[in-house]
Amino acid sequence: MTNSFKISKIFILLSTSDSLLILSAVSFWISIKRSKSSIFQNLYTFPLYQYSFVYIKRFWKNLNVLLIYWITMSFIKLLLPLSKSKKRNLNKLKKYLEINDFKEVKKLLKLGKIGIAFSSLKISDKIIKDESFPVINLALEEKDLTNKITVWNDVVEQQVREKKYKEFSVDAEKKIRYFIAPHIVGLEEVKEAAMLQLFAKDKVHLLLLGDPSTGKTDVLRSVNEFAPISSFGLGSGISAAGLTAAIKGKEVIRGLLPLADKGICCVDELNLMKLRDRGSLLNAMEKGFITYDKGNKHKKFDARINLLATANPKGDRFVGKTPSTWLKQIPFDPALLSRFHIVFFIRRPGHKEFINIAKKIVSERNKNLEINDSLFIRDYIEFSQLIDVAFNEKLKKQIVDFAAKLKKDEKKFLVEISPRIIVGIMRFAKASARLELRNLVEQKDLDRVFNLLEKSLYKKNK
Structure with missing residues (x-):
């Protein structure tokens, strides 16, 4: 040789x-x-x-x-053929990519320009069992190739996420409600209504009116954490500019309402908001926009919000035992109160209720939620917004009958039974279906909403 x-x-x-x-x-x-x-x-x-x-x-x-x-x-x-390990990793990638993309990945792998590793969503078993999936890594920095790999990895991860979303949807109602104000014992109907508001595409407004130190603010903070788009503010600390917008030269500083456009605006202690500032809030709740008019500057900002608010009664806590007594303690005029689709009246627990709450607190296990679990729930909610939910025509008669029943008992309630309540029933029912990634309202969705309304209206009148 x-x-x-x-x-x-x-x-x-x-x-x-x-x-x-x-x-x-x-x-x-x-x-x-x-x-x-x-x-x-x-x-x-x-x-x-x-x-x-x-x-x-x-x-x-x-x-x-x-x-x-x-x-x-x-x-x-x-x-040359791929090694056994590379071939095994490549085959795991095959089910996620289009055939042409898969062939290109195989070619790049043979040329040594890429490698295949594995990652996961890093969620805990509190949410759902995690699953590993293949990830393409770049061996040498190439701008065009970097963009392609980013797209491929996004395609793979999105498919894994959608699979996990479908699995999670089976227990979504139980698990999400469990992590709304997890350290507050009780308020189950309030937590359920707040959970449904997270899944509403059409505007629904929810008010938690009641005694201080009952966990209302904790519900707001949980919703603010889980909502893909949200803002949070204190009624006592929000100025007109903080609520709407401020303009300094060419800089536009958006306030609480436009920041929550197409999301949830959380306002704690709404009763402490100044009367002159409530006009913008009413406009956003009803029309979905606010205006800025100052000097020679006139601007319009979208504020298509779902409002979740807390408030304390006049005198800071409810006194008395009859609806007529409580009615005098409501801190809002009828114009604002009528904008809400559901209003919960919350009292401090009595002695027996307090003892039961104490027993639950000492017996319950850790309810802290990991950051990746919280992000998964937020992403799940955002994914659900892609679903258009239809209303089953057969169920509409039940809504009419239920509304007639409520109207008959209207004098027993602290709020007026108006067409807005009926609209709220339909929107909350659609949110209930969307919670489980369904595109059609079922009987159980309607039953869930009927139960919430009855609890909010009748509970304190029994």
């Missing part, structure tokens, strides 16, 4: 553009070690070095050699 043939074989085995330089360095070092003469006298005495020196000289003179070499090695790599 000639030296030329041996060296050619070495070139193919090394299969890198640096192989010639490596061979030259090694052969030059060997020639020095083995020779007692000077370096220059032995420059051509070692055949391997002599060949590599001549090859490199010709290589730099003619760049076509480099091109031919690169094409040859790429062709050889494409012909």
Whole structure:
């Protein structure tokens, strides 16, 4: 076997553009070690070095050699089979990608330009069992290739997420409600209504009116955490500019309402908001926008909000035992109160209720939610907004009958039974279906909403 043939074989085995330089360095070092003469006298005495020196000289003179070499090695790599581990990882990626994308990934993997690793959603078993999925990594930085890999990885992760969303939807109602104000014992109907508000596409407004230190604010904070779009503020600390907008030169600072556009605006202690500032709030609740008029500047901002608010009664807590007594303690005029689709009246627990709450507190396990679990729920809610829910025509008569029943008992309630209540029933029922990723309202959705309304209206009147 000639030296030329041996060296050619070495070139193919090394299969890198640096192989010639490596061979030259090694052969030059060997020639020095083995020779007692000077370096220059032995420059051509070692055949391997002599060949590599001549090859490199010709290589730099003619760049076509480099091109031919690169094409040859790429062709050889494409012909060689993948290792078992690479083939196994590649097959796990196959079900997520289109056939043409998969072929391109396979080609890039053979050329050594990418690798395949594994990742997961990093969610805990409190939510759902996690699952690993393949992720494509870039071996060498290439801008065009980076963009492609980003798209492929996004496609894979989104499919994994959608699979997990479907699995989670089976127990979504129980698990999400469990983590709304998790350290507050009781208020189950309030938590359920707040949960449904998270899944409402059409505007629904919810008011928690009651005694202080009953957990109302905790419900607001949980909703603010889970809502994909939300804002949170205190009624006592919100100015007109903080509620709407402020303009300083060319800079526009959006307030609480436009920040929550297409989301949930959470206002704690709404009763402490100044009367002159409530006009913008009413406009956002009813029309879905607010205006800024100051000097020669006139602007309109979208504020298509779902309002979740808390408030304390006049005198800070409800006193008395009859609806007529409580009615005098409501801190709002009928115009604002009538904008809400559901109003919960919340009293501090009595002695027996307090003892039961204390027992539950000491017996319950840890309810803290990991950050990735919280983000998963938020993403699940955002995904649900893509679903358009239809209303089953057969169920509409039940709504009419239920509304007639409520209207008959209207004098027993602290709120008026208006057409807005009927609209709220339909919107909350659709939210209930969306909670479970369904596109049609079912009987159980209607039963859930009827129960919430009855609890909010009748509970304190029994």
